[in-house]
């Protein structure tokens with residue numbers, strides 16, 4: 097709703113009320129229309145101030161309403177009547193003015209913001225565009241180029257930047273509502289036409305086509321296959337080329353197309369899934385709102401390799417003191433240099449003072465005696481990690497939490513060597529740890545809810561998107577990825593090339609194809625894991641290695657590449673060829689094509705043409721099938737957790753929602769049918785066998801993804 101109040105003699109205040117962010121729900125829009133009409137009818141009122149309850153102006157349209165049938169007064173005419181009002185209207189922006197909230201403010205004649213306010217048009221991140229006049233008013237206010245940048249990225253900006261761009265008229269320290277009233281009193285009576293953005297001439301630039309083409313190229317490169325950023329450019333272009341009413345018509349047409357799209361549904365799902373992942377729960381009933389996390393101020397980081405460096409940087413950026421440890425002086429110096437350089441660059445970019453005083457580098461474990469939490473980030477080797485854990489227990493305070501940064505080792509096995517199993521948790525960071533947003537927080541069988549809460553809260557402070565996951569080999573992300581990677585190399589055996597597979601995956605929307613990712617990470621990473629797990633042993637024929645291991649299909653191609661020293665970008669060749677070791681531009685390598693031909697000949701495989709559809713079905717459905725098994729086992733609390741892991745850690749296209757959402761959107765019965773088909777063709781690939789949960793969900797009529805949790809709960813009792 098909206099609250100109408102008369103203050104002073106001539107001013108009315110309309111306060112949006114819809115906690116927590118005063119989203120423009122049906123009730124709020126109705127309240128605005130009614131309150132505005134009241135203000136316009138009251139002869140004594142000369143000016144109106146719009147503000148939001150609880151120091152929050154407005155978080156935009158109510159996203160929850162997008163999935164139902166919209167009712168109540170629409171935003172466009174509502175904002176138009178605000179702008180057309182003969183009485184002066186000022187927006188008092190506190191907290192946030194986002195999406196429809198900023199569009200409402202753009203309909204007002206003046207805008208005042210407090211210093212902490214954040215403004216933006218983030219509709220593009222929900223698969224939409226600012227269709228309440230935002231694409232037409234903002235370019236008229238700040239010009240095409242700046243408007244294109246804000247609308248196509250959805251970036252939130254500070255009040256200071258908004259002032260510089262001309263979006264707000266005043267930024268004040270203190271109460272924005274009082275400042276808006278003062279401004280209103282000072283300008284009452286002045287003509288308003290110059291303040292009505294829709295009446296301004298189109299936002300002219302010398303070469304609109306050039307500017308828009310460049311913006312189009314940028315958005316296509318940044319978010320391949322996404323419709324919304326392209327539509328945003330088209331709408332802003334209309335603001336430059338067409339009169340306001342025609343531009344609004346274009347905005348509406350584009351919004352109609354986006355609003356009905358599967359991409360918009362996926363991105364809105366992702367918005368809520370991210371918030372749902374933050375509300376973690378454990379199988380024992382402990383959850384985010386019934387478990388207290390004690391504060392962490394000093395953290396030890398053990399190991400200053402690439403991961404340890406990134407973790408230390410993220411901690412310091414969050415204002416947390418770090419004691420960083422290495423084994424010898426040389427490693428310590430190398431780590432210190434890298435961490436210091438990253439933090440100095442960060443301070444320079446942000447214009448803040450260098451936070452280096454928060455860091456201490458040392459060779460001595462004794463320096464850890466008063467830290468609240470330790471993150472061990474040594475080499476991925478169980479025995480080494482166990483030794484470190486035992487050493488730690490000798491020096492740490494008795495309530496210090498011990499976290500291991502591992503991408504898949506057994507957290508329980510590590511905890512067993514300590515004197516505090518309840519305080520041991522996994523923290524799986526993704527490389528580079530100071531850039532990647534995802535953090536899997538892994539609870540072991542003995543981890544206490546408090547330890548999980550502390551790790552989740554620390555991750556959040558480090559600006560990570562944290563997902564609590566159970567302890568299993570590879571946890572969630574890597575466990576699923578294994579099946580996706582297996583299928584990609586089987587496809588090479590059967591006739592595909594690395595470029596064909598990558599192209600299909602990139603057209604699907606992945607930031608990078610699987611073989612490019614493998615080259616970037618280094619092919620030796622997986623090689624080491626396969627050796628450690630016994631898949632590669634000395635008795636395997638080096639000339640014609642077996643294509644079956646432990647009774648299952650196995651593809652030795654990646655091992656054979658490693659044996660040839662083709663380890664990826666770092667050696668200048670892997671699945672692709674690079675100009676020199678370390679260079680990034682992947683080129684097709686005729687040697688690889690010949691190598692694949694020889695391989696197929698050697699094993700008597702007749703190559704066949706493989707369609708992009710088959711690539712996607714085999715890679716993506718096997719990934720989703722493993723996700724369903726993870727749900728079945730209760731490793732995550734719900735499908736949203738898995739999707740968030742893939743969106744933030746594995747370059748999954750946001751406009752496809754995540755692997756679980758994608759499976760639901762394609763249709764679970766289709767996924768089941770395809771998996772059955774591929775499993776029939778590859779009976780020695782157990783991961784293609786449809787999961788029990790998939791069969792159950794299909795048998796129960798493929799319920800919407802939001803209802804899966806209740807079906808999972810009853811899985812075993814109902815079958």
Ligand SMILES: CCC/C=C/C(=O)SCCNC(=O)CCNC(=O)[C@H](O)C(C)(C)COP(=O)([O-])OP(=O)([O-])OC[C@H]1O[C@@H](n2cnc3c(N)ncnc32)[C@H](O)[C@@H]1OP(=O)([O-])[O-]
Nearest residue numbers: 117119155156157158159160194195196218226227228371
């Ligand atoms: C014609 C159409 C044109 C216009 C289109 C639009 O305006 S599209 C919209 C354009 N606007 C946007 O894209 C802004 C989207 N919102 C945000 O970016 C952030 O929420 C924030 C920066 C406003 C606050 O961040 P924060 O970290 O302080 O808090 P938090 O993120 O945890 O959220 C707290 C709670 O509020 C909920 N909720 C939030 N917004 C909305 C909403 N609009 N609606 C409904 N609900 C919303 C959120 O789900 C959560 O609920 P829960 O889990 O407690 O039940």
